[in-house]
Amino acid sequence: MEQMTEEHIKMYFYENRLKTFVGWPFEEGCACTPENMARAGFIHTPTDSCPDVAQCCFCYKELEGWQPEDDPAEEHRAHAQHCAFVSLGKAAEELSVSFSSCRKRDTRF
Numbered sequence: 393m394e395q396m397t398e399e400h401i402k403m404y405f406y407e408n409r410l411k412t413f414v415g416w417p418f419e420e421g422c423a424c425t426p427e428n429m430a431r432a433g434f435i436h437t438p439t440d441s442c443p444d445v446a447q448c449c450f451c452y453k454e455l456e457g458w459q460p461e462d463d464p465a466e467e468h469r470a471h472a473q474h475c476a477f478v479s480l481g482k483a484a485e486e487l488s489v490s491f492s493s494c495r496k497r498d499t500r501f
Contacts (some may be wrong), residue, residue, distance in 0.1 A: 403435055403449035412436040417444055422460040432464035433477040451475035 402408045412435040413426030429436070434446040437454065445456045446464075453472040469478050 400449065406430050409433070409435050409449065415443065418458060418460055424458050424460065424462045424464050429464045432468045433475070434464060434468070448472060448475055448477060450477040 403412075409430035410426055413429060414436070415438065416426050416429070416436055418424045419426070426436075429446055433448045433450055434455075435449050437445045437447045439445060442456050444458045445454055446458070447454045448468060451472050451474070453468070453475065455467060455471060458467075468475065472478055
């Protein structure tokens with residue numbers, strides 16, 4: 393199994409993913425803005441010949457050929473149904489952990 397680097401783990405956070413979208417060709421008035429791309433789990437990984445490559449930092453799926461009306465979350469779901477990030481079905485900032493059920497279970501021992 394591939395070892396996670398600190399840089400890779402940093403990309404789990406929306407703010408860090410958003411910072412990668414320098415030079416992203418789609419801004420205001422588009423569905424695939426940097427904010428929406430980062431919210432959908434993508435980081436910007438441009439090449440000289442392809443300035444709109446984005447990669448999911450969870451499943452590593454790369455997508456290119458974006459159109460202004462493309463919804464990043466829908467595109468991610470359509471092309472990577474088994475991605476753990478897509479499977480969550482909610483934004484990272486909406487995730488929570490319930491410790492009360494853990495406490496109840498632990499007190500039984």
